[in-house]
Amino acid sequence: MRSLLDIILTPDFAFSAIRVTTPLLFAALGALISDRAGAANIGLEGIMLMAALAGVVFSAYTQSALIGLLGAILIGLLTASMLAYFTLKLKTDVILGGIALNFFANGGTIFVLYYLTGDKGTSASLASMVLPNIHIPVIRNIPILGEIVSGHNVLTYIAILSAIGVWYVLEKTALGLRIRSVGENENAAKSVGVNVMKIRYIALALSGVFAGMGGAFLSMGYVSWFSRGMSAGRGWIALAAEAMGRGTVLGTTLSSVLFGVADALSNTLQLLNIPAELIRILPYVATVVGLLAYAIRETNKRKAKG
Amino acid sequence: MSNNVLELRNIMKVYSNGVVANKNVSFELKEGEIHAVVGENGAGKSTLMKILFGMERPSSGEIIFKGSKVEIENSNKAIDMGIGMVHQHFMLVPSFTVVQNMILGIEPKKGINIDYNKATQMIKELGDKYNLRVDPEMKVKDLSVGMKQKVEILKALLRGAKILILDEPTAVLTPQETEELFVQLMKLKDNGHTIIFISHKLKEVKSICDKVTIIRKGVTYGTYNVADVTQSQISNLMVGRNVVLKYDKSKSEAGKAVLNVKGVSCKGAEGKELLKDIQFTANKGKILGIAGVEGNGQRELINVITGGRRNYDGEVLFNDKNIRSMNVKALRKSGMSYIPEDRMTQGVAASAAISENLAANRYESQEIKSGILMDVKKLSKLANKLVEDYDIVCKSIAQKVESLSGGNIQKVVVARECSIEPDILIAEQPTRGVDVGAAEIIHKEILKLRDRGAAVLLVSADLSEAMELSDALLVMYEGEFVAYIDNPSETTEEELGLYMLGVKKQSREEIRRAVNEF
The missing domain is CATH 3.40.50.300 (P-loop containing nucleotide triphosphate hydrolases)
Known part of the structure; x- marks a missing residue:
């Protein structure tokens, strides 16, 4: 037990928690903005996976990390737009559309990977690039704090800025007001001439952009290659984080951090003498516990209401 | 020009x-x-x-x-x-x-x-x-x-x-x-x-x-x-025809008390008191009206009585049995009928046929069954009879309920609930958003049911309906009764309005007349 605390109460652990929170936060922001517009995007998992592959492929062929990132974002945007087109224009059920997208991503990424490299597992043979880490001047030299907040991947900082940006858009701008109105009372929005479909389109496209950045982080920051199924349920965990955060930016961010900590813990505990399989389920146990706590509270609220 | x-x-x-x-x-x-x-x-x-x-x-x-x-x-x-x-x-x-x-x-x-x-x-x-x-x-x-x-x-x-x-x-x-x-x-x-x-x-x-x-x-x-x-x-x-705006209402004698609500109170999620010490008795052969601006506890009260809400203080006796131990099915079996306020979500299964909706409260009875299977012939006989009796305008009983107009959908609900001869009918806003013609039919059916000896609890925000139909009228304001009026047709809408908005309130003794001791 002693050694466990020793591991957790270190700057290294906090640093690693922030690192693993990054993709969760991106995906959770994607879940948040689409959910607030009333068109929950459950295809985040698949979008992240495709974007992760796109980042590797684009950067490998152009030898530019930036183009890799843009490629990942573009693929995220396109797949989310495709989902939007199917569900908004062609009226497919949004849940079915999302599930289809996830399956498509699962098989499609392996197919593309095999086609390009002859390997069905990882992109190790592609010389892909990674996105740089940023060392923040002044702060990097502060003991402990510097060790925790400085030196992260550029996308980690973008994720934090994105969270602030999403909050700002939702709370302060006309677009945000419209997104929220469409999500809460579609008819009210329609009655004053708000184009409901357009707003949902924008929200889904934005969720694709965020998931795209989350995917890029996985293959161009967290590790430097693509491997099959590497989104590993993060798209689903993000949906849980958004639900637990009750659709608020702050709540969603905090829930993402909670899941990130659980994830980091599972990484760290592997150093101890605990079976790896047991440890790997930690983030998922945290998800279930989180959702359970949320459900119990909601049920109690409903009960009190009668 | x-x-x-x-x-x-x-x-x-x-x-x-x-x-x-x-x-x-x-x-x-x-x-x-x-x-x-x-x-x-x-x-x-x-x-x-x-x-x-x-x-x-x-x-x-x-x-x-x-x-x-x-x-x-x-x-x-x-x-x-x-x-x-x-x-x-x-x-x-x-x-x-x-x-x-x-x-x-x-x-x-x-x-x-x-x-x-x-x-x-x-x-x-x-x-x-x-x-x-x-x-x-x-x-x-x-x-x-x-x-x-x-x-x-x-x-x-x-x-x-x-x-x-x-x-x-x-x-x-x-x-x-x-x-x-x-x-x-x-x-x-x-x-x-x-x-x-x-x-x-x-x-x-x-x-x-x-x-x-x-x-x-x-x-x-x-x-x-x-x-x-x-x-x-x-x-x-x-x-396109004459509508009776006043009903010939015969006098009716109060029969046995079927519903006895004793000191029911409950609180909402934020600790707000939704119902405060509600007491009344509903007797056979009488229509007891509950008037009030919506959102003053009527829905919660009906929820308690119809078994939808368990979390309350006090007790409700239905035919001398405490309803706390009864589920909705048991309540209905012992003679409770309910016309809910929201007909589309609670009143009907919108995409089911008219006949299926009409039979929804008697699917276990031999009225529409032979042995353990449903008898389509019995079902259509029953449905056709009800469609005729209650003047439901439709092409066929196989038509989906949602394709009917609001008034006719409500008639389906009323037909189903009144035709099983209940001990009590709980009617919640029975003619909300229904046209004059359909409202007249519904009102007449409720009166007929009363004359056949059932108790009726009528919750209505429509004052003329509450005054016209009720034999006695309670007014609800902020979760409690503020008036008991024993001759509703002789009071005025203005008078009721004052009670409904909480401007006037009767004394405790006057309101207590809604309870008959026995």
């Missing part, structure tokens, strides 16, 4: 599913008048208004706006033309403030931010001009119904509406709020606005409107000067 701002000529609307909502609708709207459009449910009023507000396109016919032919493609176009609509079900976002609701879609901006200072200023000015004052910072979910309606009217005015369409604006208001609304509408009229007023309530049409256009089964039956026609003339034109 005429001073018609808007003219509809031979409008026809056929929906893609083949339903003909408007067959031939024509009317003229003159600038600065208050023009009533009256008609039964399913007569095509809503469709007509949707066409005017650009939510539906007519299949044929012409719309003439200020002398030239126009196409109203969407609501934006209607808003641009200066047409505003106050929907019956408010089109507001509950978690937004008044300001946010008003500026949605036309947000004033400062840089990329919404300029709330300017927005608040605009709304204040508008409110002063029309004497419609609402606190701009309040959340809409915290507003009273009357205030929400003001927000809706202001919303339309803010968008430059010169022609206002009000869809049954008084359906949810108290008599006092209605008065206030009428004062405001007159003020709008004085300011040169034109108002289309849709209503079932002929008295209101008489008191405020200049013109009235009558629509029946998708066809307009002329426009009249309100001053030239009587209420019963309008009503006859609407339904």
